[in-house]
Amino acid sequence: MRFDDVVGQQHVSQTLKNALRNEQVAHAFLFCGPRGVGKTTCARILAKVLNCENVTPDFEPCNECNACQSFNENASFNIHELDAASNNSVEHIRALTEQVRFQPQQGKKKIYIIDEVHMLSQAAFNAFLKTLEEPPPYAIFILATTEKHKIIPTILSRCQIFDFKRIQIPEMVSHLEHICKEEGIEAEKDALHIIGQKADGALRDSLSIFDRIASSVPDKKITYDSVINNLNILDYDYYFKVLDAVLTEDLPQVMLLFNEITNKGFEPDIFINGLAGHLRNLLVCKDAQTIKLLEVGDKVKARYHEQSAISPMNYLLTALNIANDCDVEYRMARNKRLHVEMAIIKMTYINRAISIANNPQAVPATSEKKTPDLSASEGISNVEQGTRNNEVKAATPPPQTQNPEKEKEARSETAVLREARPDKPSITTPKLGGGSLLSKLEAEVKDEAEQTDEKPDLFTTENLEKVWAEFIEKIQSPSVKSQFKNAGVELGDNEITVKVSSEMAKGSMQTESGLMPFLREKLGKPTFKLTYDIDKSLRKEIEKPDIPLPMTPMDKYKKMAAKNDKLEDLRKRFDLTFDE
C-alpha cells in the first residue's frame, strides 16, 4: 500500500507528503470523513512511512525494510492499532498513556492508530487530553472517525484535522476499471457506473459490490444487466417506460408496469423514490447549466435529454410533489401498494387537473422552445415541420389548454420518429387498427403520410358523429350514457369540441378513460385535442322551483323591519338581541 494507491484523496496525501518532506509532522492527526473513503488506510500508510528505514524519494514506504515487513505481518512493536469502539473506557486510555511513556525499542517513532475514536467515553476523552497535547517526541497519534461532531472540541483543537472527501463516481469507475484490467475481467462502463452510484461515495462499498458481482457472473464479463439483477436495482428503463405511459395518460399500462415491478420483488417505496429521482434528473436536464449534475453514463444521458424535452416543467414539479407526499405518508400507510398506486394514478391524471385548473385564465403558449430537435432524420422532419406549421396555425381558438396538449403532440411525434428511424419502409406498408403499440405507431406513421399525400381523411364531421354514437353504445352506466347523448360534438381543425350542459357532466365524461384512445383509433389521428365547452343552454329545463329556505330569526326580523322602519328603532332603544 502506498499513498498513490489511495483513491480520490490527493489533497490529504499531498499535504502529508509535504509535511514529511519538511519534517514537520504533527504529533496528533484526526482523519475524518464518511465510511469507506480510506481513513484507516491512510493512517496505516502514514504510520508505515514514519517508521520505514529507507523512505523512497517521493515519501512512500519502501515495503522491504524490517519495519515495513514486520508491519505487514502485523507484528510491529511500534505501530499500535486500537479499536476505540470496544476499548472505550477510561481504563483503556490509562493503559495506553502508560505505554506511551516507554521509548520505542526499534525505529524512530511509536505510532498509535485509534480507530472509531468517536466511541470513547467522555471520561476517556478527558483522560486522553494531556497526553495528546504534549506527548513524548517519539509518539504520534492518528485518530480516525466517521463522526467528527461527536468528538469534544478540546480534542479537536489538539489535532491536525484532515477531512476525507466522498469519492466521486468517475474516480470510482476508473479505479474499478483498473482492477478489471488486473484481474482480466471485462466490464461495461455503464455497469461500473451503476456500481459507483450505488456505493454512494464509499470505495469500500463499491469494491464489495464489485466482488459480489464478479464472483456471480460466468466467464468474467460484467454487464449492465448482471449488475442490475445482482444489486436488485430497478432498471432505468422502467422509469422511462412508466413516465412515457404517464405522459400519455395510459393508465392500464402504468398499472401493469408497476405490477411487473412489484412482482420482481421491489418494494413500492423503492419505486416511488426512484421515480422521484428520475423526475429530478429530468428537471436537471431542462437547463444546459445544470445538466452536469446528472450522474449517469452517456447513453442514458441522451435518453434523459429526450424525455425531458417532451415533459413540461410544471408537470414534472407537480409529479415530484405527488411522489414526495406519497413518500412522506408511506410509513403510515397500511396497504403500501394501494398507497403508491393512488399516487401514480394521480400523476397520470395531472394533465387533466392542470387543464381544468387553467381553464378560466388563458396561459400564453410557451411550447416552442420545448419542442424536440427533429433535425436528426431529414425526410421525416420535413413532413413534421409541415404538419407542425399547420397545427400552430390551427390551434389558435382557445389557447388555454394548448400547453399540455402541445407537449403531448410533441411527444407522440418523437415516438413516431424513434419508431420510424430504423425501418422507414413501414411508412409505405401501413395497417390500420390493432391493439399493440407497434401497430398503433404504424397507424400514426400512416396518418402522417396521409396528411401530406392528401389521401381520404378519417378526421371528418360525419365520421366523428358516427364514431361518437358508436362510443356511446359501448358505455355501460346509464347515467353517463345519457350525459354523452346530451352532449354535442363539433369538429375543428385538429380539435374536437364537446358541448356539455354542466360542470358535472364534464367531470363524468372526463373520467370515462376509454374515450381518447377510442377516438384516436377510430379517427385515425393520434394528435388532436379534446376540449369541453360548458353550454348552459343545453341544460334541460327541469330546474326545480325555488323552495324557500326555513327562515332564521334574523331573516324574519329583516323582513319585518323592511315593512316598518320603527322596529329598528325599538330594537336599538331596548338593546334587544335575537333568540338563538
Add this chain to the structure above:
Amino acid sequence: MAHARIFLGPKGCGKLALAVAYAQYVNCENPTETDSCGTCRNCVRIAKGIHPDLHYSYPTVGAKAISTQFLKEWRAALEENAYMDVNDWLQRLGAENKQGNITRDECVDIVKKLSFKTYEAEYKVLIIWLPEYLRKEGNRLLKLIEEPPEKTLFILVAENQELILNTILSRCQVTSINKLSDEEIIGGLVEKVGVSAEEAKRVAFLADGNFNEAQKLLQSSENDHATMFLKWFRVCYKGNGLEMVNWVDAFSKLGRENQKQLLSYALHFMREFMVIRMTGNTDVRLQGTELQTAQNMTKVINFEQIDRITKLLNDSYYYIERNANPKALFLDASIQLNTILRRQVAVMK
C-alpha cells in the same frame, strides 16, 4: 466467500431460516451441489441449534442481558417457528412492554466468543438476528466485522436497512430477499399447516407475502371479514343511523386484533376495487361475491372517493393500534364513510 453478509428481507419471508441453512451448508461434511446433506453430525446439530460453532445473537430484554442466557428459549422458538417476528420473540421472553436490545455486554461477549478457534466445524458462524437492535452499540463490532479472525463468518439477518449503522452496512455484502408470492404462501400453508386450498388462498391474499402473518391469520380467522366488511359498507351507504349504531355495537365487541384485520381487509378490498375501477381489469385477487360487489360499486364510487376512503381506513387503523375507543372510532368512521359515499350520489340526483 464473503466474511460478512446481510440477509435483508421483509417480515416473514424466511430469512432467518435461510441464514441457518447457509451456515449448515458451509459446515456440512459432505455437501451436494445444491444443499447440505442433512445427515452428517454438523448438519444434525446445526438443525437442532446446538452446534458449538454456530453462535446466535438476538434482541434480549434487560440492560445487562446477553443472548446466551436465553439460549433455551431461542432454540425452542426457532424449532417452533423460524418465521417469527421480533414481537413474538420478545413476548416469549415475557417482555410485555419492554424494548428489546442487543446490549453492550452482548457485543463484548461476541468479541470474546469469536476470538476462540473453531471447535470442530470448518467455520464458526455468528448469526445476528435483527442487527437493527444493536443501535449504536454496533460500533463495537465494526473492527471485528471488517477484519474478523480466521474462518469466521457473520450473517446479519435484517429487516430495515435504514436502522443499521452505515458503517456496518458498508462492511457487509447485502443480499436482498424478496417477499413470498401468494402462490408460495398458499403452497406453504397447504403443505405445512394442512388447510384447504380455498382457506389458504383467502389468507394469502391478506398476508401480503408474510408467512408468519398468514399463520396468525389462520388461527384467528373464524370471522369472515369479507361479509362483515361488505355489510358495513352497505349499512354506511344506506346511511340509516340506527343500523350503523347496531353494526358498530356488534363490531366493537370483537376485539382489537379482529378489528385491525377487518381494516386491513378493507384496504385490500379497496386496492383491488381501484384496479377494477381504473383499468376495467377484472383479473384481481377477489373471489365470488366480493368481486361481484366490487363490480357493482364501480358505478357509485370515483377515484377521489377511493382516495378519501383509503385515508379514512388508514387513519382508523392507526388509531385502533393506539388504543382508541372502538365504539366512538367506528361510529365516526361510519358516518364519515356515509358522507363520502353519499356526496356523489346526492349530486347525481
